[in-house]
Amino acid sequence: MFTGIVEVTGRVESLMFREGGARLVLKVGPMAGELSLGESVACNGCCLTVTDFDGAAGTAAFDLLIETLRVTSLGELKEGSLVNLERSLRIGDRLSGHFVQGHVDTTAEVLVLEKVREDHQFTVELPQAWAALVVHKGSICVDGMSLTIAQLEEDRMTFWITPHTFAVTNLAALSEGGMVNLEFDMLAKHMQRLVSLGR
Template identity: 40%
Template sequence: MFTGIVTDLGTVREVLPIGGGHDHRLIIGTSPAFLANPPVALGASIACSGVCLTAVELGGDWFAVEASAETLSKTTLGGWKPGTRVNLERSLRIGDELGGHLVAGHVDGVAEVIAATPENGSVRWRFRVPASLAPYVAPKGSVAVDGVSLTVNEVDRESFGVNIIPHTAAVTTFGTLQPGSRVNIEIDMMARYVARLREFQL
């Protein structure tokens, strides 16, 4: 489990095809402090732009993960290449501050950036989500965009808007996004379960 509070910006160093070229092994560079306080254990879960991945190898300032063909096809990972910036968050420990909202690291789909418009001291970002996910995004509800916990401002059919303050833009990949960029979306866990329960009540 995660909270959607990004604690480091990593950079993809290598993308190595494995599994007959269908899967990928990714080497992600990060700060030594991210891996050391406390030390990341082999097999630990790390959210990489919202995708929960397992650390299969560790270095002083890098870690390696492996992504299956399923993950590559359902997230933005299939388009990652050396130099891609990655939002990083270590898994939640009992007793940690829950600063965002509960995030599983199980991406529901990929959204597209529609626009980024300066608004007072922040920037209003608008995203278009797949039609199948649109019913789960609600005004003032929570959503994880590339692993960043955000509050939804408004919803218009298959699009929604959020405001990003300068601090968030500086410490996440929002500083590199632009209209047309693709991002990983995880809907609020509570919305997912409420919808599932309603299926059995109808």
């Protein structure tokens, strides 16, 4: 379980594709010395398991399954790409974002990313298959960031990004036309399921 509050950004050291998936190695800096094997880390919002780490080198490795590559944008990462990182929530931690499982539902295209005075307007495609799960002023996890929907249209969601969020996440490395991971609110998904079953 995560909160969508990015702790640090890492950089892709390598992404090696192989039969059955891929192996992702990230430069995570001092975080590497705090990790343990089998620990969960949200990487651009996708819950991944630490399969290796090197505190001296500041790296951590994760194995990506075929399903992970199919559902997320992680397979499009390049050497040097910025990745949002968040370690799992501990009991007693403050919940500054919202409950995030790290189970990416789909990807979406970045439609607008531009500076407006001191802030940034960030507009992302809203896939129609998931449109019923979002509301104006509701929360959604975008590339591991808990964001509030400031403007909701039929085919898009707009967020306003503060200078702090822009500085400490991968947003500065994103561009219009790029893809981001989306995870919709888990309570909304459970409610939709119950309604569809007529319970």
